[in-house]
Amino acid sequence: MAHRGIQYKNKPLTIHKAVSNPSFNEKTILVTSTWDYMGLWFKRSHKKKALFYWQQAQHFYHATTELPKNSSPLTAYYCMLNAAKAFLLAKNITFSDRHGVSGRQRTGQTYLSNEIVKFKGGGILAELCRHLGESANNEEYSLQHLLYNMPFIHRAYDLSYDSAKELFIPIRNPEIVRSRTTNEAWFSAELVKKYANMNTVNRLPSNYKKDEGITDRFVIRSTRRFQWIPSQKTQSLQRYQQYHKTLRKDLFYIHSPQRLWYIKRSNGVEGFIERSTITLIFAAMHKLSELARYSPERLAKHFEGRYNWLLSEFISIAPLQFIDELSCELTGYEFMPSGRVS
Structure with missing residues (x-):
């Protein structure tokens, strides 16, 4: 060799x-709760304001686990929003109160491909993008393609869209x-x-x-x-x-x-998006939270369609994936459940 x-x-x-x-050069952090570890990390780092937003994010997460799927995108998104604020504050990155993302709907049937999400040039999502080396110039994507580019729900996506290429x-x-x-x-x-x-x-x-x-x-x-x-x-x-x-x-x-x-993979794949899972999750959950707030009947139709399992898996898994990635990115450490070999 x-x-x-x-x-x-x-x-x-x-x-x-x-x-x-x-x-x-650091050992893997073995934790029973990343939430609690990061709360202590903010305290030890004297990031009082960031800690406040982190604790709010944790409360929104617990609320999400208790709500039905038609309502939970709202609290799941605010969990991510407040965690992102804590991240940016801890990194001393200046940001406005704007969320940095918006959505619209194409005319036609209630398909995920007709739910459009825009990455704006300013706001919280834009600063997350820039920190991760991504662009934030009013790019638009469908909710379908955002979900397609997330590894933690890719099996659910493949089963919902059986003609999709494995990504x-x-x-x-x-x-x-x-x-x-x-x-x-x-x-x-x-x-x-x-x-x-x-x-x-x-x-x-x-x-x-x-x-x-x-x-x-x-x-x-x-x-x-x-x-x-x-x-x-x-x-x-x-x-x-x-x-x-x-x-x-x-x-x-x-x-x-x-x-x-x-x-x-990237070669010849329609719907490929070159972005991190962090920003994709944030943008997709924002769109679902908009539907939960302003078009609950449209969200209900999505759940009645063939994407029911896909959306349910995303709403259930995305908050912890987001928090794990954000925590690793903020501290430079890796987190694993306790009892695992580091």
């Missing part, structure tokens, strides 16, 4: 949940490896058996290919490289952090008791 895994702090160097400022490919054993003869390093991961074929590779972003040097497993590798010099670990880690930020545009995770990572 022409390469080997990189060890950092006696652990294999791999991908991280946080995008902008991951702490690769997320599961990977395992993700690692950063280094050449045995040079200082070049790159991302590598194994495809699970169902996807271990060249048809899958051909559907991935163009900067990934099969690692022909490995024959006992089906491994893909990034063609992008960075320099890892063992004698310069601090500088090498800084280079990896920049590399990792680019890498995470293709790699997504599902919040669960296990580490579940996916690579997102």
